[in-house]
Amino acid sequence: MNPSKIILPVIVVSQFCCTSLWFAGNGVMPNLVSSFGLTESAVGHLTSAVQFGFIMGTLVFAILSIADRFSPSKVFLCCALLGALFNLGVIWEGNSLMSLLAFRFSTGFFLAGIYPVGMKIAADYFEKGLGKSLGFLVGALVVGTAFPHLLKEVTHTLSWASVLVGTSSLAVLGGVLMVSLVPDGPFRKPNQKLHLSAFLKVFQNGKFRSAAFGYFGHMWELYAFWAFVPLMLKTYSIIHPATTFNIPLLSFFIIAIGGLACVLGGYLAQALGTKKVAFVALLLSGICCLVSPLLFAQxxxxxxxxxxxxxxxxxxxxxxxxxxxxxxxxLPELKGTALTIVNCIGFAITIVSIQLLNALNTFTISNKMYMVLALGPFLGLLALVRKR
Incomplete structure (x- = not known):
């Protein structure tokens, strides 16, 4: 077999394995609440801790141009090993809310060397058909994000710690696969110099800014939706007492089906244009935010x-x-830095939207609170239209 043909599958599998660390805490959240005496608001705080760690990690990686100066596969491996280690820290019996936040923050920090670096590796191999390649890659992220919910469901006869052991083991496997089978890509342009202002330089391009602001609007909605899917299902069950939802399993399918959408979107982009398909998807998700209150009464x-x-x-x-x-x-020599800083800002936005929903959930029982997520798609669409 031509070695180049296994590159994308290996990147996709590695990305899936390592990004399972992301929502590992959410997959066992009820157990964490009961085991460590946490309040219900812990779901928002622990999710935001991962996001904040990711933000700080991407900021450091972008300022130091880590993905452009060093071998991306080796960076991926190191971060996979460290992320897996801190993910295991949640098992410690002496944990308090503060130590749990610290472990989840550290896991998020090293995810900065996994998600955007994985996209950088793909971009170094696939200049043509990049949209389709990243569709598979982000699809792997989505399934990896949803996986802890499924793992919790299928291991219900085992301790909740097995979910964390399983996700950490997967992360180690993903890092080893990446460094063993994916050398530096043919389109990689190493940047040996340290330019502390490089992460600001990328925003001088108008088309880059348009894409970045569209992404920022998308991120306002995405992780808040993912974080609150279990709560949406629980709320519906309370409104309709006859409902018998398997919340972990349904949460997995609702999040994981997005992986299929990423792949389909990549193929559609080849036929219809990347920007056009992104615009339509952002519009449709914004509509979902606005009509969501009606569905709870369904x-x-x-x-x-x-x-x-x-x-x-x-x-x-x-x-x-x-x-x-x-x-x-x-710019080719700043591609890794560009992807990393855009991820950094995008995930900073997710903290605001998650904490906003967390606060609204504390002060109101109205399901209209999910309508605030439409603000992101609206501003993202505005950025894309203005550039046109």
Whole structure:
């Protein structure tokens, strides 16, 4: 077999394995709450801790141009090993809320060397058809993000710690696969110099700014939706007491189906254009935000689940397309830095939206709170239209 033909599958599998660390805490959140005496608001705080760690990690990686100065595969391996280690820290019996936040923050920090670096590796191999390649890659991220929910469901007869051991083991496997089978790509342009202002230079390009601001609007909605999917299902069950949802399993499918949407979006982008498909997906997910309150009153369980599955697809379908536009409009020698700083800002935005929903959930029982997520798609669409 031609070695180049296994590159994308290896990157995809490695990305899936390592990004399973992301929502590992959410997959066992009820157990963490009961085992360590946490409050219900811990779900928002622990999710945000991962996001904040990722933000700080991407900021450091971008300022130091780590992905452009060093072998991306080796950076990926080191971060996979360290992320797996800190993920295991959650098992420690002496944990308090502060130590749990520290472990989740550290896991997020080293995810900065996994997700954007994985996209950088793909961009170094696939200049043509990058949208389709990143569709598979982000699809792997989506399934990896959803995986802890499934792992919690299928290991319900085992301790919740097995979920964390399983995700950490997968991360180690992903890092080893990447460094063993994916050497530096043919389109990589190493940047040996340290330019502390490089992460600001990338925004001088108007097309780059348009893609970046579209991505920022998308991120306002995405992780808040993912974080609150279990709560949406729980809320519906309370409103309709006859409902019998398997929340971990449904959460997995609602999030994981977005992986299929990423792949389909990549193929559609080849035929219709990357920017056009991203625009439509962002518009559809914004509409879902606005109509979401109506669905909670829907007495049909199947209609409610179908809506969440549809939302789970359109909320992520544009993500690899915006990353493609960012990579294509960045200077080749700063491609890794560009992807990293855009991720940094995008994930900073997710903390605001997650904490906003967390606060609204504390002060109101109204399901209209999810309408605030439409603000991101609206501003992202505005950025894309203005550039046109």
């Amino acid at each position: 007495t049909s369980e199947s209609a409610f689940i179908a809506f969440l599955l549809y939302w789970g697809m359109v909320v992520i379908a544009d993500s690899p397309l915006f990353s493609t536009l960012v990579a294509q409009n960045a």
